[in-house]
Amino acid sequence: MKSNSILIFLVFSCSLNAFSAIEDIFKGKTEIENPMELRDPFLAPRIKVQKDSKVLGKVSKGVYSNIPQLGDVRLDDIEITGVIIGKERRAFIKIKNAQGNNTFSVKEGDTLGENRAELRAILPGGLVLVEKTTNIYGEEEYLETVIPLSK
Numbered sequence: 001m002k003s004n005s006i007l008i009f010l011v012f013s014c015s016l017n018a019f020s021a022i023e024d025i026f027k028g029k030t031e032i033e034n035p036m037e038l039r040d041p042f043l044a045p046r047i048k049v050q051k052d053s054k055v056l057g058k059v060s061k062g063v064y065s066n067i068p069q070l071g072d073v074r075l076d077d078i079e080i081t082g083v084i085i086g087k088e089r090r091a092f093i094k095i096k097n098a099q100g101n102n103t104f105s106v107k108e109g110d111t112l113g114e115n116r117a118e119l120r121a122i123l124p125g126g127l128v129l130v131e132k133t134t135n136i137y138g139e140e141e142y143l144e145t146v147i148p149l150s151k
Contacts, residue, residue, distance in 0.1 A: 070095075070104040075113045079150040080126055089122040094150075117145060125149055 032038070039045065070093060077096045081103065084090040088107070095102045106112065110119045117131035126148040135141050 070106060070110075070112060072114050073112070075117065075129065075145060075147065078112070078147060080147055081150060083122055083124060083126075083149065085122070085124055091119075091122045091127055120144075 073095055077098075079094045079096055080091055081094050082092040091106050093104045093106055093112075095104075106119055108119055108122055111117065112119060112129060113131070115131045115133065117129040119127060120130045121128040126146055129145040129147065131143050131145065132140055133143055
């Protein structure tokens with residue numbers, strides 16, 4: 001029993017010396033300092049996007065599209081040309097006095113306008129937008145804007 005434990009100890013100590021010898025062989029041969037910190041080559045690379053930056057064609061988290069996106073436009077310049085009611089509610093918006101293709105598709109949760117008003121509801125009669133503002137006392141308050149369907 002004692003000889004077996006001594007034998008196991010000797011084999012273990014020799015294997016530790018062998019591992020350190022292998023590391024010493026490759027130490028000067030590579031420029032990679034810690035290969036375990038590298039990205040897994042079989043996983044898709046992660047795209048890091050800052051919250052304030054605007055990515056062209058981004059529809060929502062992880063979804064991209066080549067459909068033109070509505071930029072910062074005044075809420076007074078928006079005309080609602082149509083709505084689709086159902087599971088995936090959509091509204092079609094036209095911009096007054098704009099040149100070219102000025103029809104855009106929006107969904108609930110999108111932000112519109114200069115003050116980043118959130119589209120809360122798409123109803124058969126129009127849109128309900130909610131924007132966060134600060135009053136003269138420094139308190140935050142929410143303003144609701146209803147844009148009716150244009151005829």
